[in-house]
Amino acid sequence: MSFLSPSSIAIAAGITVPPLIALYFLKLKRNVRLVPSTLLWKKSVEDLHVNSPFQRLRSSLLLLLQLMILLLGALALGKPMFEVAQTHESTIILLVDRSASMAVMEADGRTRLEIAKDQAKQIIDGMDEDSRAMVIAFCDRASVVSSFDTDRDALKRKIESIEQTESASSLGEAMSLAEAYTQNIIIGSEEAGADRPPDSIAPPASVFVLTDGRVEDASTVTLQKFDLEKINVRRIGARQDNVGIVAMDARRNYETPEMLEVSATVENFGPQAVTLDAVLYVNGDTLDVQTVRIGAAAPAPEAAEPGGDREAREMDDAEPVHVVAFDNIEFGGGGVVEVVLHVDDALSADNRAWSIVQAPRHVRVLLVTNGNWFLSQVLGTLPLEFVTMTPDEYESSAESEIQEGDRSIFDVVMLDDHSTSRLPLGNYFFWGGVPQLEGVATGDLIENEVIFNWDETHPVLRYVAVETLFVYQWHRLSLPQDAVSIIDGQTSPVLGYLSRDGSHYMVSAFSVITHDDAGNPLLNTDWVTSLDFVVFMQNAVQFLSGSTSTEAKRSIVPGDPMTVPIPPNLDEVKIHRPDGVIDRVPAAGYDTIHYARTRRVGTYRLDPALPGHELFAVNLFNQVESAVAPSATLALGAGVVNAQAGSIQVNKAGWPFVLLALLAVLLLEWVVYNLRVFV
Amino acid sequence: MAVLTKSKAKELLDPDFMNRLDQLSLISRKIFAGKMRGERLTKRRGDSVEFADYRNYVAGDDLRHLDWNIYARLDRLFIKLFLQEEDLHVSVLLDVSKSMQWGEPDKSLYARRVAAAVAYIGLVNFDRVSLYGYANGLQYELAGVRGRRLMAKVIDFLTKIEYDGSGNLTATGKQFAIRHPQPGIALLLSDFIDKEGYEEGLRYLLARKYDIYALQILSPEEMEPELAGDLRLTDAEDADFAEVTVGRALMNRYKRNLEAYCGGLREFCTRRGINYMFTSTDVPFDQVVLSYFRRRGLLK
Numbered sequence: 001m002s003f004l005s006p007s008s009i010a011i012a013a014g015i016t017v018p019p020l021i022a023l024y025f026l027k028l029k030r031n032v033r034l035v036p037s038t039l040l041w042k043k044s045v046e047d048l049h050v051n052s053p054f055q056r057l058r059s060s061l062l063l064l065l066q067l068m069i070l071l072l073g074a075l076a077l078g079k080p081m082f083e084v085a086q087t088h089e090s091t092i093i094l095l096v097d098r099s100a101s102m103a104v105m106e107a108d109g110r111t112r113l114e115i116a117k118d119q120a121k122q123i124i125d126g127m128d129e130d131s132r133a134m135v136i137a138f139c140d141r142a143s144v145v146s147s148f149d150t151d152r153d154a155l156k157r158k159i160e161s162i163e164q165t166e167s168a169s170s171l172g173e174a175m176s177l178a179e180a181y182t183q184n185i186i187i188g189s190e191e192a193g194a195d196r197p198p199d200s201i202a203p204p205a206s207v208f209v210l211t212d213g214r215v216e217d218a219s220t221v222t223l224q225k226f227d228l229e230k231i232n233v234r235r236i237g238a239r240q241d242n243v244g245i246v247a248m249d250a251r252r253n254y255e256t257p258e259m260l261e262v263s264a265t266v267e268n269f270g271p272q273a274v275t276l277d278a279v280l281y282v283n284g285d286t287l288d289v290q291t292v293r294i295g296a297a298a299p300a301p302e303a304a305e306p307g308g309d310r311e312a313r314e315m316d317d318a319e320p321v322h323v324v325a326f327d328n329i330e331f332g333g334g335g336v337v338e339v340v341l342h343v344d345d346a347l348s349a350d351n352r353a354w355s356i357v358q359a360p361r362h363v364r365v366l367l368v369t370n371g372n373w374f375l376s377q378v379l380g381t382l383p384l385e386f387v388t389m390t391p392d393e394y395e396s397s398a399e400s401e402i403q404e405g406d407r408s409i410f411d412v413v414m415l416d417d418h419s420t421s422r423l424p425l426g427n428y429f430f431w432g433g434v435p436q437l438e439g440v441a442t443g444d445l446i447e448n449e450v451i452f453n454w455d456e457t458h459p460v461l462r463y464v465a466v467e468t469l470f471v472y473q474w475h476r477l478s479l480p481q482d483a484v485s486i487i488d489g490q491t492s493p494v495l496g497y498l499s500r501d502g503s504h505y506m507v508s509a510f511s512v513i514t515h516d517d518a519g520n521p522l523l524n525t526d527w528v529t530s531l532d533f534v535v536f537m538q539n540a541v542q543f544l545s546g547s548t549s550t551e552a553k554r555s556i557v558p559g560d561p562m563t564v565p566i567p568p569n570l571d572e573v574k575i576h577r578p579d580g581v582i583d584r585v586p587a588a589g590y591d592t593i594h595y596a597r598t599r600r601v602g603t604y605r606l607d608p609a610l611p612g613h614e615l616f617a618v619n620l621f622n623q624v625e626s627a628v629a630p631s632a633t634l635a636l637g638a639g640v641v642n643a644q645a646g647s648i649q650v651n652k653a654g655w656p657f658v659l660l661a662l663l664a665v666l667l668l669e670w671v672v673y674n675l676r677v678f679v
Numbered sequence: 680m681a682v683l684t685k686s687k688a689k690e691l692l693d694p695d696f697m698n699r700l701d702q703l704s705l706i707s708r709k710i711f712a713g714k715m716r717g718e719r720l721t722k723r724r725g726d727s728v729e730f731a732d733y734r735n736y737v738a739g740d741d742l743r744h745l746d747w748n749i750y751a752r753l754d755r756l757f758i759k760l761f762l763q764e765e766d767l768h769v770s771v772l773l774d775v776s777k778s779m780q781w782g783e784p785d786k787s788l789y790a791r792r793v794a795a796a797v798a799y800i801g802l803v804n805f806d807r808v809s810l811y812g813y814a815n816g817l818q819y820e821l822a823g824v825r826g827r828r829l830m831a832k833v834i835d836f837l838t839k840i841e842y843d844g845s846g847n848l849t850a851t852g853k854q855f856a857i858r859h860p861q862p863g864i865a866l867l868l869s870d871f872i873d874k875e876g877y878e879e880g881l882r883y884l885l886a887r888k889y890d891i892y893a894l895q896i897l898s899p900e901e902m903e904p905e906l907a908g909d910l911r912l913t914d915a916e917d918a919d920f921a922e923v924t925v926g927r928a929l930m931n932r933y934k935r936n937l938e939a940y941c942g943g944l945r946e947f948c949t950r951r952g953i954n955y956m957f958t959s960t961d962v963p964f965d966q967v968v969l970s971y972f973r974r975r976g977l978l979k
Contacts, residue, residue, distance in 0.1 A: 030911040030922055036778035036901055037872045038914040038921045040940060044932040045923055 001654055003078040012074035020066055065669035072662035078321040080654035089206045089230065091148070092133040093178045094120045097211035097236070098162055099139040099169030100558070100625040103348040104212070104239050112237040113164050116210035119234055120159045123208055126154050135159055135632060139167035139599065140559035141173035147181065164522040165599040166349040167558035168622045169215045171636075172222075178207060179225045187623040207231045213631025213643055216624045221637050225453030228639045234639060234641035237630045241247055241270035243294060244350030244626035246321075248555070248619065250357050255383055257360030260329040264353055268294040268320045269627040276343035278324045283335040288326045293318045297627075330402045334359035336603050350626045354603050354617035355555060363545045364409070368394045368403070369416035373530040374512055375431070378537045379414070391418040405565060411545035417511045425545035427504045432475070432511030437500055440507065446492055447473040452493075460486060460506070460539040464532045471525040474510035484506075561596040562616045564606065566650050571611075576616075578602025691795045691834060695963055703800050703969075703978045705769055705864060733757040768809065768863025769801040770889070772855065773837075775812040775819065776846035777916045778870060782898020782960050789960045790868040790896055791837045796968045797866055798833045800978065802826055809859070810836055813851040814844035817858075845916040846873050848880030856883040864977070865889040870897055871944055874917075878947060891953040892977050894967070895944060898960045902937065904930070 003009065102113040110118070124133060135145040148190055163212065175420060182205050194423055211564065213235060223231075223640035247265035252258075260282070268274050273295045280288040324339070336355055341342035341351040365379060370551055379386045387410075394415075403409055408426030415428065421436035434440045454466040466487060476492040479485070483498035492510045514524045527533045533661030564573065571588040578600050598604065604616040620626065633640050692700075735743060736756035744759045771794045779787040794810060801808040805825055810833060812819030821836040846869065855865075865884055871877050871893070884891050906912075906925045913920045923929060941957060948955035954975050958967050974977040 030909045032911045032913060033906060034915050035904070035912045036870065036898075037874070038783045038912050038919050039872055039874050040933055040936045041912050041923060042921045044929055044936050045921065047932050047936070048928060200739050 001080050003075075003080050005016065005077065007078075009074045012077050013071060016070045016074070017067060020070060021063070039311050040119045049271060062199065062669060062672060065665055065672060068665045069662055069669065072665060076655045076658040076662065077166070080658055089204045090128065091182060091205040092123065092131060093182070093205050093207045094104065094123060094135045094159070094160070095142075095171070095174050095178065095207065095209045095211075096120055096135065096137045096145070096162055097167050097169055097209070097215070098137050098611055099214065100166040100210050100349045100620055100622065101169070101347060101628045102236070102471045103164050103166070103213040103349060104237055104242075104628050106237055106239055111164065112212055113162065116236045117159050117162060117235070118255075119209070119210055119236070120364070121156045124155045124159070127591070132180070133570045135162075136174050136177055137162045137171065138166045138171060138174035139559075140170050140173075141167075142170075142177050144177060144181070153175035165558065166601045166620055168625050169211070170618075171209070171211075171215045171218050172220060175221050175223065175226070175636075179223070179523070180206075182225060198366075205230065209233045209634065209641075210236055211643075212628065213634050213635070214235045214624050214627065215634065216622075219635040220445045223637050224251060228636065228641065231636065231641055232640045233629045233634045233643040235632065235645045238645075239346040240349070240629035241272060241629045242275075242346040242626055243270065243274050243276060243341060244345075244347060244620070245339060245341065246350070246621055246623050247352040247627060248339060248353040248355055248621070250355035252357070252360050257362070258330060258332045260326075260331045260357065261329060262326040262329060262337055262339065262355070264324045265295075266292065266324055266341060268292060268322075269297045269623075269629065270345065271296050272345060273318055274345075279340045279342060280326045280329065281336075281338040282329070282331050283333075287329055287331070290324055291320050292324055292327070294322045295320045296431060323354065331357070332360060336617070346628045348625060349601050350620045350622075352601065353555075353619045353621070356603070356615045356617050358612075363411045363541055365541060365545075366408075366410040366413045367416065368413065368418055368420075370515055372416045372431075374523075374533075375414065375416055375537075378528070378534055379541075381534060382409075382538055382541060384541060388679065391415070391420075394418075395420065395422060403538070405567075412541050423503060425502050429506045429508070429544065431508050434477070434507055435500075435505050437480075437498075437505070439478070439483075440498070440505075441478040442509070443476030443478060443492075445473055445508075446476055446489060449474075449489045449491065451487060451494060452490045455484075455486050458486050458496075458497075459543045460495075460536060462535075462539055464480050464536045465633065466532075466537065468530065468532065469525070469527050471510045472522075473514065473524060474508075477507065477509040479507065506540055506544060527675070555619045555621070556598055557622070558599045558601060558618055559596070560598060561594040562598060562604065564593050564610060564613050566590050566593055570608070574607040576605040576607060578604065691792050691837060692799060696796070697799060699889055699965075700796055700799050700803070703973075705767060705797070705801050705804060705978060714847065729782070733759060767801070767804075767806040768859075768861055769797065769806050770809045770811065770855070770859065770863055770865045771797055771967050772811045772813055772851065772865060772867045772869075772964070773819075774814070774846055774867075774869030774871075775839070775842050776814040776844055777842055778846060779896075780842045780871065781915065782900050784898075784960045786870060786896050786898055786960055787840075787842050789964055790894075791840070792964045793868055793894065793896075793967055794866075795833060795837055797972075797977075799827075799830055800823075800864070802830055802833070807863075811855065812840050813846075813848075814842075814853075815847040816850040817854045818844075838952075846870075847875050848873050848877050849875050849883070850880075852880030852883030856887050860887060862888050863890070864892065866892045866894065868894050868896060870901070871895050872940070876946060880950070880952060881947065885953070887909055891948075892975065893944075893948055893953055893955050894971075895941065895955070895957045896960060897941075899955075902934075902959060904933070907929075 012413060057379060092328045096113075096116050100115055102111065102116065103653055104112050106112060106115065120135065127133060132148045132150045134148045135155060135158055136142055137145050145162055146155055149155050161190045166473050204468045205226065207230060209231065211233065213233070215366040244267060245264050246267050248263070250260060252260055262280060264278065266278065273293060275291065275293045278290045278292055279286060289583060297320045310567070334570050337355040337357055339353050343351060345351070363384040365384050367375060367379060367386055367388045369375060369388065370390055376388065396400070403424035406425050408424045410426060412427045412429060415430050415433050417432040418432035419430070419436055423435055423437075428435060451469050451471070456466065469487070471494070474489065474492070474494055477494070477496060479493055479498060485496050488494070489497035489509075490508060496507050498505050501569055512528055514522045566573070571586070571594060571627055573585045573587045575583045575585060575595055577583060577597070583595070583597060585595055586648045589592055598618045601620050604618065606614055606616075633642055733746065733749070734757065736758050740758045746757050746759050749755065749757050773790055773794050775787070777779065779790060798810060800809045808824050810819075810821040811817050819836070819840055821833065824832055848869070848871070873880075881891070881893070909924045911920050911922050945955045945957070947953075954976060954977065956967070956971050958971065968978070
């Protein structure tokens with residue numbers, strides 16, 4: 001035991017003990033009583049003096065008890081502590097990790113979040129009376145669970161209310177929030193119109209980070225006010241075994257859209273190889289099962305291995321990462337594709353992944369041309385639907401003819417020698433013309449230049465022999481800096497690609513057909529007569545249309561908002577969450593709603609089912625969270641903090657026990673006095 | 680406690696109780712010769728109607744006492760002998776030390792009631808009754824009253840006694856033995872808590888071969904004192920004091936000592952043929968007289 005205020009003991013004892021002893025040495029005032037005879041009383045007194053073996057003790061028993069009472073009171077004033085932890089500042093900040101990896105169930109039956117909450121409560125219990133604490137829970141975002149408070153019960157209630165999420169973890173916002181709350185900022189001044197610089201008073205704070213260390217952005221955290229030495233990282237958890245799905249892709253075969261191709265990348269983060277069944281469900285029906293063996297993960301250098309031995313890890317030839325491919329799945333409709341890993345591991349949130357697939361359909365292409373036999377012929381050979389408009393028709397057509405809402409109704413709009421600013425959301429290929437966007441322009445005509453360079457790895461050039469491409473002339477093409485040049489001439493891009501505001505643009509600097517001065521059509525390239533051109537057109541259409549026609553709708557990571565375009569006259573959208581809760585989101589007066597309560601993995605169904613937005617999939621797909629082995633250190637900004645494991649050593653106030661002892665002795669003294677023990 | 684006034688004389692013995700006492704008489708295990716012929720038989724041969732023995736007839740004997748039946752059978756003359764009747768000396772020694780004025784009810788009143796009852800019985804039966812009050816020696820004396828009509832004198836004597844001084848049984852016993860050599864019943868009414876001890880005083884009485892009855896009277900307050908804390912206990916007789924802190928241990932020890940003291944007195948008396956009786960003032964005194972004394976053979 002130690003004492004926080006030892007001087008109090010000396011002062012209290014010095015003030016009270018000497019007077020008590022002095023009183024016992026003063027002559028007692030006795031009441032006079034008449035008795036028939038003192039003969040037997042004297043004899044009795046003499047007998048007690050002679051016979052009592054502990055007379056000396058009995059004679060001072062009450063004195064001893066009263067001295068004990070005074071000394072215990074003095075000890076209580078000295079603020080005794082049974083366990084003295086490292087001294088903390090009077091300001092305590094608790095950062096509690098509630099990301100997906102904190103859902104791991106440890107050996108004692110508690111999840112890591114529950115362990116973290118228990119340790120947080122222990123820290124609260126060890127607070128001094130004049131200390132204050134705040135609690136911040138963080139996952140991908142940080143939220144203040146409790147601002148600074150001295151009420152321990154209230155703080156513990158707030159800690160208990162922290163809920164588990166399936167999001168990734170980000171510490172930066174939590175640290176920034178904590179630093180902001182510790183500052184006392186004074187803004188403004190008495191002078192009109194003037195603002196003084198803020199006077200920030202940041203009291204020293206002890207920061208406790210209760211986490212398993214699976215924090216992606218810890219190394220990028222910048223500490224403005226906190227002292228790294230005052231940051232205590234409590235390592236929560238010990239389990240390392242986990243297998244999770246870190247990526248999933250579901251797409252329809254381009255040529256046979258009725259066939260589905262699903263692949264799931266499964267990674268083993270544990271020290272032991274694992275054999276598991278991967279099951280494919282489509283709309284709840286089991287369509288395929290594969291048994292896979294995944295090797296043990298390579299041990300991470302910073303991973304904590306309590307009692308572990310690297311030699312004990314199972315040696316296995318299997319790789320720790322395996323792509324489970326489900327091919328040739330016949331599924332002609334739309335819905336939810338789910339891959340489930342049947343394995344008993346630490347984290348279940350990454351054992352399932354979902355993907356939303358649309359019903360199969362052919363690519364729809366709009367060819368805007370005044371007549372281009374070559375383009376028409378090639379497009380006609382491809383497995384797609386295409387319609388033709390003249391540029392005038394395109395420009396003058398009603399909105400409903402080419403777009404639905406703000407999106408083009410065509411998967412690809414191919415414009416032959418026509419520039420336009422009429423560009424609803426969609427995918428465009430410009431032959432000779434340009435999208436009228438900022439940074440995109442054509443210049444002078446370039447003749448007799450050769451194709452100088454090309455990106456042969458680009459999907460549109462796959463299986464295309466660009467070296468045989470010959471173009472008579474092209475316009476100098478200016479593209480913005482974020483554009484990708486696929487084919488370059490000597491002085492200008494010949495074929496480029498850019499994305500802008502959700503639309504994708506492939507821009508060719510040359511037209512297939514040019515005209516002479518008399519207006520006679522001239523073939524500008526012989527490319528159109530080669531098989532390479534057919535391959536190129538197929539590649540280009542597939543490349544531009546792939547995100548809307550064959551690929552599954554991209555999933556959302558937990559915590560990211562779903563963006564849903566709202567049709568007119570819709571007052572409310574119900575969102576059926578994977579946890580069974582139905583959220584009602586007001587939609588009246590909005591073109592788009594953003595729904596951010598996506599911290600649970602699974603599928604979210606909208607009601608009413610809005611076309612193209614009936615379902616959303618939220619998947620963890622986070623290797624940092626799936627690698628559940630707690631980290632022994634946490635890199636914070638430029639420094640590294642060692643994470644401490646084990647239970648919290650907190651100051652355990654001893655004064656309640658001392659007071660209890662004092663009350664017990666007081667009671668004993670009362671009993672002794674009333675039992676008329678001789679003093 | 681104030682000396683009993685005449686107005687309270689009747690409280691010593693109420694008339695109903697006195698009627699009951701009329702039926703009783705004092706007896707002694709040892710039958711003594713008295714100065715006058717009382718209603719008591721003595722071992723001396725006398726003219727009473729109580730047959731005692733035979734002897735041969737000699738000239739001059741009273742022919743009325745010849746036993747003619749024996750003459751008829753044996754043809755010899757025998758004279759009947761008869762027990763002589765004589766009075767009994769009853770001495771009541773009353774402790775009038777200051778310590779007897781204690782308790783509720785008062786020990787002194789209690790003792791005087793017992794003394795009055797015994798005296799009445801003796802007077803009714805024409806015994807020679809003597810009453811003494813003693814503290815440090817004999818201080819009050821009413822000697823040799825006989826007959827019922829002198830009961831008033833007894834009451835007057837008892838009511839005028841003043842309680843004072845320290846008890847000294849040794850001096851008392853010595854004085855009594857010297858001044859009153861004739862044997863008889865000696866009834867001591869006291870608490871017997873004597874700083875000088877009781878043994879020597881009783882021995883003086885034993886030497887005169889009295890039929891001694893010792894009635895130890897204590898009050899409930901002496902037996903179960905309600906004392907606690909830091910006290911200065913002052914002796915009622917000699918103003919001696921003891922500074923004590925009364926607690927459970929001391930109280931228990933006191934009670935044990937009291938019990939041992941009384942036990943010692945009882946044993947001393949029993950070993951020496953003294954009739955010892957103990958009573959507390961919360962025991963009705965008539966029970967002492969009618970029950971205790973009868974059981975002990977003092978009354979019949």
